[in-house]
Amino acid sequence: MQPEFDLVIPQSLHQALEMLQSSPAPARPLAGGTNLVVDMRSGRTISAALINISDLPELQEIQVSNGELMIGAAVTIASLQKNPLVRQHCQVLVQAADVFANPLIRNRATLGGNLADASPAADCAPPLLALDAEVELANISGCRRVSLADFFIGVRKNALQTGEILTAVYIPVPATGMSSAYYKIGLRKADAISVVSSAVSVKINDTRQVEHARIALGSVAPRPLRAVQAEACLRGYPLTAQTIKDASALAAREASPISDLRASADYRRKMVEVVVSRLLGQIKAQLKVQE
C-alpha cells in the first residue's frame, strides 16, 4: 500500500514545530521511520503530513551538564552504542542498544522514536526507567519535562499532546556506588521483540544496606513499568539471597503479562522472577567487586 501524505523537511527544530502546528492533521514527526514507515504502509497509522526531524542538529546532541546526561531524540541506536558519554554513564542503555533489532535498523531507529512509539516492549524503556530518566516535550511555545514513567500511558499511547515533539531524554548521572544490569529474553539472537526484558539498578550505602533500588520491566504489562513493591522490599536491607528471592517474587506479581504469539502469560510471569533474580545476583557480585 502506498499511502498519500505530504513530507516536509524543516531546517530547524523551531521550523519543525511550526510545521507540526500548521500541517493538515494528523501530522507526525518522522525520524528513522523504522516503525512509522511500516505502520503507514500497512495502514495501521494514517498521517496527512510527516515532518522530517531525522537531521535536525538540535536533536543530535549528547552531553553532560548539571549532573544529567542529555541525549537528543534523533540520536540513532547505533550512535548510542558508540558514544563515549553514554557508554560511561548509561551502560544499561548500551546493553539494550546492543540487542535492539539489527545493525541496519539501528542505523536509522532513534531513541526518541523508540520511546514515542510507546510499545510495551520498547527496548530502551527498562534501562531508562531504572535510571529515573525524564523526557523533554517541546511545542511552539516552549517545553516541559515529564518523567519517563509518566510518559508511557498505555499500549502505544504516550503523553505527547498535539503540536508536541519529544526532543530529548535526560538521565541523572548515576551516583558512585550504583550498579545496574539489563537482560532481554527474545526468541532469537537478533531482530527479536522482547518476550521479557528488565533493567535493575541498586545503590548500597556505607553500612551495606540498599539505599536505592529500581526494577524496570518490559513486555509484561500494557506499558514498561517499575516493580515498585519489589523495589521497596529491598530498601533498608542488605542485598542477600533471601531479599533477592523475595523481591523477584514480588516483581513477578506486579507484572500483568498477556499471552501472545511470542509467549504465554505464565511463562512471562515466571521469567520476570528468573530475570530479576539473575540481575540482582549480578549486581550483588558487581557491588562486591567494587568493595
Place this chain on the structure above:
Amino acid sequence: MQPRIIRLTINQHSHQVAVMPNATLLRVLRENLGYLDVKNGCEKGDCGACTVLLNGKPVNSCLVFACQADGAEIITAAGMGSLDHPGVIQQSFADVGAAQCGYCTPGLVITTKALLDENPEPSEEQIREALSGNLCRCTGYGLIVKAVQIAAQRLAERHEEAQR
C-alpha cells in the same frame, strides 16, 4: 501531492530526479533510476535485501523516504563492481559459492563492505552480528561467513601491497 526534485549521488554518479513525497528510496532507486541490483524482499525492514549504503551506513532503503535522502551519497551493490570487473567482496562471494538464488546477495555485499570498512579483521561472531539484518533463506549462512572472512583477508593483502 506534488512531486519534488531531489539530488542523489549513486555509485558516484549525480542524479536529479522528481519524486513523490511518499516514495521510498528503494522504489526511487529501482523504478525511477533503474538500479535493479537493489532488491525488494519484504518492503518492511525485516529482510535486508534492499540494503544500500546511505552516507556510508548500511540501511534498509525501504524504510527511507527518498526526500529524506536528498543530497545523500548512496552506494549500491552495482557500485562495488561489475560482472567484468567484480570487487573483492563480490569475487569472494562467487569464489566460495556463497550465493544460491542470489536475492539476498546484493544487500549482503553492501553490509559486508560496511563491516570491513569499520572492522577489517572481524571475528566470526562479529561477522554474524553485523550481518544479522540480512536474511538468507537458501544458504544457511555458513559460506556467507566464509566469503566475508576471505574478503577480509584479500582486502588486507591488497592494503599491504599498496603500502609497499
